[in-house]
């Protein structure tokens with residue numbers, strides 16, 4: 001079991017909060033796609049013997065690609081890997097790119113899951129984020145996708161935007177629930193350094209939402225979506241039964257994946273690779289038969305820490321048996337004491353072999369995980 005991630009590094013506009021790798025200059029789109037095709041061929045042995053269970057086309061904005069380019073990429077994967085007949089194939093899309101024609105093409109290409117970047121329906125906030133679509137466009141697009149047979153749709157939301165109130169987030173939730181998607185990703189906005197928001201923050205022009213409001217928003221999102229029947233299966237992810245994102249769930253279970261394209265990451269179970277985040281240099285290297293990637297061999301401790309970090313964010317929690325089986329690892333007496341303290345503070349429950357964060361604990365997930373981390377210094 002394995003996955004493939006395709007990173008499409010182009011966007012129409014630069015959203016003010018985004019630090020993913022992308023370019024708004026789309027002149028060399030064809031060269032990049034051809035280099036990605038070449039990279040797929042060069043790395044056909046990266047996941048030896050593994051059936052591909054999930055393909056995730058992210059970015060950037062994959063829905064900007066010409067259908068013929070998408071087809072070229074998916075056909076090349078088919079020719080070079082064993083793709084399972086039940087493969088989950090997700091395409092990230094922005095509302096302003098989807099049309100009747102594009103949806104029909106995506107369906108014909110085997111794309112069976114859409115992830116639509118809505119973020120908010122509030123027009124003022126959409127402008128503040130520098131999104132390229134309106135709230136009403138998002139609603140229309142969702143309905144169009146539904147009427148064209150897409151029955152597995154994720155909607156992305158962001159909360160904690162400066163100036164956003166509890167009422168505004170509630171309005172977004174009502175709107176999303178009225179559409180009834182199978183999956184909702186709701187992310188708390190983080191201000192990243194190398195973004196417009198990061199720059200405004202440095203200059204004192206932007207004030208992140210207060211910690212208490214951020215916590216109240218998180219709880220409200222969780223309460224309303226779970227009350228509506230969604231499973232809060234990961235800190236930022238909610239799904240109807242049977243519609244968990246298989247691709248992302250596999251990341252959290254340390255399933256190997258191959259990342260193709262500039263800025264994409266790969267994991268083969270032992271090391272991580274990060275492709276260069278530069279479209280021009282990526283094309284130049286791949287055309288010479290070289291994968292421009294840095295490789296980080298992960299120590300046993302690194303892999304245990306990654307598992308602690310990701311598993312604590314899920315509703316099935318950290319499985320101590322997984323750590324014993326895969327790493328022959330047992331928590332030290334000091335770590336066990338820490339876990340008992342969190343239990344008595346109501347931050348965590350212990351269910352058989354699993355440590356599961358409570359509603360309160362989820363607010364501190366990253367901090368608690370960091371407290372359990374093993375020392376990775378040589």
Ligand code: SF4
Pocket residue numbers: 010011012013014015018019020022059060061094117
């Ligand atoms: S959030 Fe999405 S659409 Fe906006 S710049 Fe980032 S990758 Fe592009």
